[in-house]
Amino acid sequence: MANFATLKLDDKEINLPVVTGTEGEKGLDIGKLRAETGYITFDDGFGNTGSCTSNVTYIDGEVGILRYRGYPIEQLAEKSNFVETAYLVIHGELPTSEQRSRFSQLLSRHAPLHEGMTRFLTSFPRESHPMAVLSSALNSLGAYYPHLATNNHQRDLEYFEDASAIAISKVRTIAAHSYRVSRGLPLNYPRPNYGYCENFLHMMFSEPYNEYVPTPEVASALNLFLLLHADHEQNCSTSTVRMVASAGANLFASAASGVCALWGPLHGGANMAVIEMLKNIHADGDDGTRFIAAAKAGKGDRLMGFGHRVYKNYDPRAKIIKSSFYKALASLGIKDDPLLNIAMKLEEVALNDDYFVSRKLYPNVDFYSGLIMRALGIPENMFTVMFALGRMPGWIAQWHEVAANSKLKIYRPRQIYTGSPQRNFVPINLR
Numbered sequence: 001m002a003n004f005a006t007l008k009l010d011d012k013e014i015n016l017p018v019v020t021g022t023e024g025e026k027g028l029d030i031g032k033l034r035a036e037t038g039y040i041t042f043d044d045g046f047g048n049t050g051s052c053t054s055n056v057t058y059i060d061g062e063v064g065i066l067r068y069r070g071y072p073i074e075q076l077a078e079k080s081n082f083v084e085t086a087y088l089v090i091h092g093e094l095p096t097s098e099q100r101s102r103f104s105q106l107l108s109r110h111a112p113l114h115e116g117m118t119r120f121l122t123s124f125p126r127e128s129h130p131m132a133v134l135s136s137a138l139n140s141l142g143a144y145y146p147h148l149a150t151n152n153h154q155r156d157l158e159y160f161e162d163a164s165a166i167a168i169s170k171v172r173t174i175a176a177h178s179y180r181v182s183r184g185l186p187l188n189y190p191r192p193n194y195g196y197c198e199n200f201l202h203m204m205f206s207e208p209y210n211e212y213v214p215t216p217e218v219a220s221a222l223n224l225f226l227l228l229h230a231d232h233e234q235n236c237s238t239s240t241v242r243m244v245a246s247a248g249a250n251l252f253a254s255a256a257s258g259v260c261a262l263w264g265p266l267h268g269g270a271n272m273a274v275i276e277m278l279k280n281i282h283a284d285g286d287d288g289t290r291f292i293a294a295a296k297a298g299k300g301d302r303l304m305g306f307g308h309r310v311y312k313n314y315d316p317r318a319k320i321i322k323s324s325f326y327k328a329l330a331s332l333g334i335k336d337d338p339l340l341n342i343a344m345k346l347e348e349v350a351l352n353d354d355y356f357v358s359r360k361l362y363p364n365v366d367f368y369s370g371l372i373m374r375a376l377g378i379p380e381n382m383f384t385v386m387f388a389l390g391r392m393p394g395w396i397a398q399w400h401e402v403a404a405n406s407k408l409k410i411y412r413p414r415q416i417y418t419g420s421p422q423r424n425f426v427p428i429n430l431r
């Protein structure tokens with residue numbers, strides 16, 4: 001197997017070293033291309049660019065493989081839980097029982113917010129988008145914990161255990177509090193004796209005289225949703241986190257930038273778009289047949305929750321989430337939901353239709369996750385917030401990789417300039 005590729009440019013020939021990953025992935029190292037030839041590479045949208053090496057997550061989209069730190073997602077979904085998987089993603093190894101209980105204790109200890117921060121949250125207008133609140137509140141953690149957010153990576157890494165537990169635990173409290181504020185409801189403080197998911201659901205839905213206690217199926221559906229979103233290598237928000245971290249920014253600022261990127265409808269908004277689509281189909285009195293015909297003819301919207309830039313096979317997360325979804329529905333007593341019936345019809349038709357089969361368009365995780373969130377009573381404008389809760393361990397792990405890299409260079413892509421050539425300034429009276 002070649003260990004370099006030869007590139008012939010004008011009258012020059014240069015060798016580009018081949019970089020090989022642990023699973024045999026191959027890339028060309030073009031680091032010296034510009035210095036030696038004056039050329040840069042051009043890859044609009046980074047579809048073919050490896051921006052870093054990373055030890056966190058492996059994806060093979062052709063086969064439908066997703067592994068965190070080497071462990072298949074199917075095994076983690078069956079045998080682990082979100083908190084343990086978060087530890088694995090962040091620290092690189094499954095925790096011993098001692099490490100796991102210490103991590104859980106840290107999460108409990110850091111669940112309540114500083115009272116000043118609670119006041120900050122309650123001062124947002126009720127109609128604020130929860131992603132705007134989340135990104136601001138997450139960044140403000142750097143103000144409440146300045147010793148953990150010095151913007152000096154070496155110093156910030158000394159407190160990484162605390163900072164990472166604070167980020168994971170408080171993002172959940174911030175999310176729940178901002179929901180209560182948006183409804184004008186009293187805040188529910190976290191309970192130290194509750195698990196991660198139970199505590200979130202309690203902070204969301206308990207009322208002064210009615211404690212919300214989720215069924216095990218509901219808690220487990222949420223747990224699985226979060227676990228399945230824990231990392232997904234160099235997607236838009238994670239690349240943003242790494243980009244910001246590469247300038248030396250602290251964990252909270254970098255994670256807040258990830259929330260901003262995730263807010264975009266092309267990234268974190270797809271699960272919401274699935275529900276919108278199902279509602280529109282229902283409002284049109286369609287059972288999905290007309291919608292699919294229009295999508296195939298390119299005359300209507302795409303079938304949201306189908307297809308994936310990386311997975312050209314069944315999204316492994318979609319397979320896993322589907323069965324837990326039905327258990328949660330049964331435990332909540334949800335049977336004849338018209339949107340659910342439409343979703344099932346769409347799935348059945350698309351999986352047997354040559355248009356979708358030949359284009360390798362399978363259900364992605366968002367197809368079911370929106371339905372799960374809806375069944376759990378999470379409002380639609382919080383679906384992306386839930387994604388952020390799940391993705392926090394991945395952002396933390398990827399921040400750590402950047403911060404701990406002793407040979408770190410600031411990320412600074414180049415461009416091909418296509419603007420006006422040099423011209424002379426025109427005085428205002430002549431424009």
Ligand code: ACO
Pocket residue numbers: 266267268270295296301302303304305306307308309310359361364365366
């Ligand atoms: N419905 C109908 N047709 C589709 C769909 C869809 N959901 N997705 C792709 N196609 C068709 C395209 O029209 C195109 O057809 P053509 O070859 O006849 O022109 C072909 O499949 C390839 O489409 P691309 O846009 O090139 O595929 P790409 O890999 O770039 O897009 C994407 C992936 C953006 C996810 C796309 O499948 C899509 O828009 N899906 C719906 C939105 C969605 O569910 N997004 C969530 C992604 S998962 C996540 O972000 C966590």
